[in-house]
Amino acid sequence: MIAVTEMLSPLAETRQWQEELYVHLHQHPELSLHETATAAEIERRLQSFGYDVHAVGGGVVGILRNGDGPVVLARADIDALPVTEQTGLPYASTATAVDDAGNTVGVMHACGHDVHITSLLGAAELMARTREPWSGTFVALFQPAEEIAVGAAAMVEAGLTDVVPRPDVALAQHVLGYEAGTVGTRMGPMLSAADSIRITLHGSGSHGSMPHLGVDPILLAAAVVQRLQGIVSRELPPGERAVVTVGSLQAGTKSNIIPDRATLLVNTRVYSDEVRATVLGAIERIVRAECEASGSPQPPTFEYYDRFPLTDNDAEITRTVTEAFRAHFGEDRVFELAPVPASEDFSRIPAAFGTPYTYWGLGGFPAGTVAPPNHSPGFAPVLQPTLTTGTEAIVVAALAYLTKDAS
Numbered sequence: 049m050i051a052v053t054e055m056l057s058p059l060a061e062t063r064q065w066q067e068e069l070y071v072h073l074h075q076h077p078e079l080s081l082h083e084t085a086t087a088a089e090i091e092r093r094l095q096s097f098g099y100d101v102h103a104v105g106g107g108v109v110g111i112l113r114n115g116d117g118p119v120v121l122a123r124a125d126i127d128a129l130p131v132t133e134q135t136g137l138p139y140a141s142t143a144t145a146v147d148d149a150g151n152t153v154g155v156m157h158a159c160g161h162d163v164h165i166t167s168l169l170g171a172a173e174l175m176a177r178t179r180e181p182w183s184g185t186f187v188a189l190f191q192p193a194e195e196i197a198v199g200a201a202a203m204v205e206a207g208l209t210d211v212v213p214r215p216d217v218a219l220a221q222h223v224l225g226y227e228a229g230t231v232g233t234r235m236g237p238m239l240s241a242a243d244s245i246r247i248t249l250h251g252s253g254s255h256g257s258m259p260h261l262g263v264d265p266i267l268l269a270a271a272v273v274q275r276l277q278g279i280v281s282r283e284l285p286p287g288e289r290a291v292v293t294v295g296s297l298q299a300g301t302k303s304n305i306i307p308d309r310a311t312l313l314v315n316t317r318v319y320s321d322e323v324r325a326t327v328l329g330a331i332e333r334i335v336r337a338e339c340e341a342s343g344s345p346q347p348p349t350f351e352y353y354d355r356f357p358l359t360d361n362d363a364e365i366t367r368t369v370t371e372a373f374r375a376h377f378g379e380d381r382v383f384e385l386a387p388v389p390a391s392e393d394f395s396r397i398p399a400a401f402g403t404p405y406t407y408w409g410l411g412g413f414p415a416g417t418v419a420p421p422n423h424s425p426g427f428a429p430v431l432q433p434t435l436t437t438g439t440e441a442i443v444v445a446a447l448a449y450l451t452k453d454a455s
Contacts, residue, residue, distance in 0.1 A: 051181035051451045052376055055443055058177050059170075059436065066170045066435050069093075071139045073162040077128030077155045079145050080193040081106060086126050086165070090190050093169050097176040099188065105206030106192040107199065111213075112176055117184025120446045121215035121403070122171065123394055124164035125194035131158040134425035158427045160223035160412060165190065167221070167410075167438030174443050182450040187212055189397065197242075197356045200396035209400050217365055218398035218405035219445050221438060224388070225419030226411035229433040231377065231441050232385030233370045233408045239359035240289075240317035241324050242391035246351040247272075247312040247335055250344050256304035265310035266299045268342040272312065272335055273297065279330045290327055291317040291389060317389050319358065356391035362404035369406050372448040373441065385409045390422065406445075410438050 069089075078086050083106065090108045094101045099110030107126070132154025133141045143155040172188040189212070193199030226232060249269055254262025273294050280290045292314065299310035314331065318324045335348050373382045385408070398405040412429030413419040420426035 052444055052447055054181050055174055055178050055447060056440060058174060059439065062170045062173055062439065063436060066166050066439070067431060069169070070162055070166040070431065070435060073165060074157050075139055075141055075143070077141050077143055077157045077162070079130060079147060079155055080127040080196045080199070082145065083126050083192045087190070087192070090126070090165065090169065094172060094188065097173050099172065099176065102211050104208050104211055105203035107203045108190040109208070109212055110172060110188040112172070112186045112188075114179045114185065115183040117182075118216040118449045119185040119187065119213050120217055120219065120449050121187040121189055121212065121397070122168055122219045122442050122446060123189040123191055123397060124168040124220070125161050125191050125199065125394070126165055127161060127193050127195050127199070128155050129158045129195055129423060130154065131156040131423065131425050133158070135428040137428055156425065158424060159195065159422045160427070160429055161194070163223045163410070163412065163429055163434055163438055164221065166435055168442060170435070170439035171442035171446070174439070175446065181452065182447060183452050184450040185213055186446060186450065187215060191394070191397070194393055197354050197393045200393040204396060204400040208397070214401045215398070215403045217449055218401075218403050219369070219442065220394045220405070220407045221410045221441060222392070222407070223412040223429050223434060223438070224409045225413055225421065226409060227415045228411050228413055228430050229437050230381045230383060230411035231373055231408055231437065232383045232411070233366055233373065233406065234385040234387070235361055235363045235366045237319040237358060237360050237387060238385065238407055239392045240319055240387070240389050241321070241358040242354070242356040243316050243324070243328060243352055244354040245314045245331065246353065247314060248349045249310045249312070249335070249339060250346045250348065251306070251308050251310070252345050253308040254306040256306055259306055262306045263343050263345060264306050265308065266306070268338060268344065269297055269299060269310040269312060271342070272338045275334050275338060276314070276331060279327055279334070283326065283330050284323060288323060289319050289387060290323055291315075292327060292331070317391065319387060321358065356393055357395045357399070359392050359395050359407050361406045365404045366406040368448050369408070369445045372444050376440065376444045408441065410434065410441065
């Protein structure tokens with residue numbers, strides 16, 4: 049505890065620039081794979097703190113070596129979303145951008161990545177300012193394109209494991225709709241694995257008045273949508289967590305024309321590789337069977353995209369970090385987090401090193417309020433104590449391994 053207190057003593061000075069930086073980042077969000085200004089600002093800050101800085105796969109890595117000892121990696125994601133902000137904040141984003149499809153969209157940090165960036169930069173400064181109580185290597189990793197599930201893989205493919213010494217432990221956090229000033233931890237599966245699937249169903253076009261001369265893909269799609277809802281309720285054990293959502297059904301252009309195809313966009317969320325295999329297998333089986341039953345002229349096609357791995361917290365690492373949080377924040381500010389159905393690609397980074405990890409939740413909203421969900425146009429964590437708690441959490445978790453007298 050003495051080491052933690054000493055490390056956090058300059059936090060009042062850090063807080064001043066953090067709040068200014070947070071407002072700047074919130075007002076200047078950038079879409080996935082376009083985070084150039086954000087990355088440049090991160091690089092500049094890390095260099096000013098004395099880190100060995102590397103640009104890797106669209107992201108930024110800062111390495112701070114401080115003698116012998118463990119290597120601890122802490123990660124923050126940096127991309128924003130194509131959402132038009134409706135928070136009413138004086139520093140609300142009014143940014144727009146042209147997305148990869150050529151559409152002009154509003155851009156917003158609607159998932160709190162600006163909180164993550166600012167918290168990790170604050171922790172990085174504190175680790176650099178006070179080095180006597182700790183020994184080892186601290187790695188601050190800022191990852192692009194988390195929202196489209198390709199950023200972590202891009203960094204790995206660009207040679208991340210050659211740039212960064214193998215971490216003994218990896219850490220990450222995410223601001224969620226819990227009370228600001230609290231942190232939530234969980235052993236085992238915490239964030240779901242996810243898959244999106246574009247399914248094309250083939251019919252045979254015809255005049256709307258002559259349906260018997262064609263194969264109606266809209267009727268086929270309706271049957272598929274209804275049948276898919278039986279997977280979770282009838283093919284998984286009671287109590288097993290999973291979600292199968294049909295988020296889009298597109299077919300046809302006119303009321304009196306039977307089209308020749310329909311397209312479904314399906315999303316799944318699961319908490320184990322076994323259930324993932326069961327759910328995806330059931331989707332393909334059901335779709336193929338319904339196509340056969342409808343007399344489709346050709347088999348359906350399946351295109352998988354936005355695939356997120358399971359976030360499965362290591363029990364020992366999570367226990368150690370939770371104990372450190374309780375010692376610092378107090379029992380009343382540390383809670384057990386329920387599994388979250390959202391998804392992340394963070395775990396691909398520790399997986400590339402063969403490193404155990406833990407990922408915790410960071411509260412960001414006033415007590416007693418109903419927080420808007422992540423990705424909504426109203427998502428706006430309170431500035432404080434969210435930033436300070438996020439910064440402290442990273443330092444406290446890192447010192448659980450880097451403090452000179454840590455066991």
